[in-house]
Amino acid sequence: MATAQRTQPRGGLDAAAKLELYYYMRLTRTLEERLVNLYRQTKVVGGLFRSLGQEADAVGSAYALDRDRGDILSPLIRNLGSMLVQRARPVEIIRQYMAKGDSPTRGRELNIHYGDLVRGFIGQISQLGDMVPVMAGVTLSFKMRGEPRVGLVYVGDGATSTGAFHEGINFAAVQRCPLVVIVENNGYAYSTPLSKQTAVRDLKDKALGYGIPGEQADGNDVLATYEVTKRAVDRARRGEGVTLIELITYRRKGHAEHDNQSYVPPGEIERWERENDPIDRYVAVLASEGVSPAELAAIDARVQVEVDEATDEAERSPMPEPRDALVGIYADPPVVDPLWFRAGVRSAVETHERPASWGTHDG
């Protein structure tokens, strides 16, 4: 019986949850493919960052968080899938890339650099490793208030070389913060291979230096990433502190869309595409558990409609008003117009011009 097979749990996920994992992976890929089209039409203002081949590690790990309990994750540039799991909307992503005025950051930040504490994801910055101390603090607040919440922070293999990564994970380990640190080892930091990043063979071994558990999993197996993350999340929620997880994956596209990947050995990308595509692998798993091609095709069609609608909506969005650039730096805005000087010299003179008493003080 197909039904009996399908309810067979792996990682405690039921059939509906397993299809949801597929939905998020497919949504990630289709949305990025749409962004590529928009990029080629020069409608994307900045660079375009793909997570092709990494959808499983992003989706499976984020899925291990508890959205009802208010868990929070800090995504990295290849964690579009993680953000979608946290209910980021495709229209928001497209507006961000197109620098629209009604994008979540109102045109101030690029690509997937935005967050929403209510939905449980926090806006990253470009300085790699910096989100580790920040998430140490987010989870420190959970601990201080006795809230049963967990944080998850993603870094790449390259960010493990930064001081911020070291300081942040060490701080969180000492404080036993309810934090999961995921190192997505995709082989390259921009063009730099892992062998030039670190002398460590397995990044999970870095956990030893912080006195915390280190685990490693196949990042292209969505169920494996879910399971390893779920174990760490459960540990954190039980008050057992930080876990470092290394997910082995592969970046099939360049650092950004402009990158021609000339540094990659011939055949490497093709081999991963052929033998280790996370969606192909998961489709095979689902098929073996009795999911019909028609069910998956229905999800694909639904994703296509969502992405089409989001694209139309984002294309209709206005660009920002220039003066909006000046507000929102502080909670209490300054009294003086920051561009008063653009009114010209006359304005300054008229406002402040000295009366007749030249050469002496007025006292």
Next chain:
Amino acid sequence: MAEVTYLEAIRQALFEEMERDPNVFCLGEDIGAYGGAFKVTDGLQARFGEARVIDTPISEAAIVGAAAGAAHMGMRPVCEMQFIDFISCAYDMLTNYVATARYRAMLPCPMVVRGPSGGYVRGGPFHSQNPEAAFLHTPGLKIVCPATVSDAKGLLKSAIRDDDCVLFFEHKYLYRRIKEELPTGEHLVPIGTARIAREGRDVSIITYAATVWKALEAADQLAAEEGISVEVLDLRSLQPMDDEAILATVRKTNRVLIVHEDTRTGGVAGEITARINEQAFEWLDAPVLRVTAADVPLPYSPPLEDYVLPQVADIVAGVRRLARY
């Protein structure tokens, strides 16, 4: 009420704010069991416990980054930099992450980074710095530099209640050298309002932090010996900067000397001069002059440090030059 020191005023502010608001907590190196390198936080951990007075690893970036993360979630962390010279280790966190958080991501960062700044104490190049100019250049941070005991308390309480990140530069030379009787009851000083430390009519000195006291000494000397009436404006905070108070004193005396302990090139005095130039050029009877430290790392040995840092005699000479201009 008994007189208290500048250091005690800071400790009182921390105590009172932690009593008032359970979201306020302190983190830093050696601040808990030991009470801090200068004993500013002495007794805090005994009163509020290890969970709210956190001894951290030697990790300035993590201290500031973790404070930011906690602040996003509604806490009000107060970070101590053991010496403010070490704030440069967290420069990335402050300028890239914290300062931009509200603007780029609508993330509030109600936090304070405080610590001992300044020289005149034979601290050498890494225990005497004045880092304000580096941060004044970064939109999104506030900068407070109290010169008096009551300002140290009132401004720190305001900083802790502020909804943005406030860099609170205490002057270590003043920690135990000045005393004052504090007002009874709740004492808050608003951030962004300068204070006239001494009224005068001939020349204005615009300054902040420890050099307020040097300026006052110079003003006394000039009044007694030469009959020059000097006004001293204590800025109290550099961001926001009280332009109205600056322009008011310029309009009053028409002669301005800016004094700060930080080095000269790229220092705060250049910014103040530009603002006066833009908004009150017509009111000046003389060029705006600066008395600052020389452009060198601060040396240790007393004859060297004294030579590099602004002294009363330098200020007197600057005022004389302006008065005669």
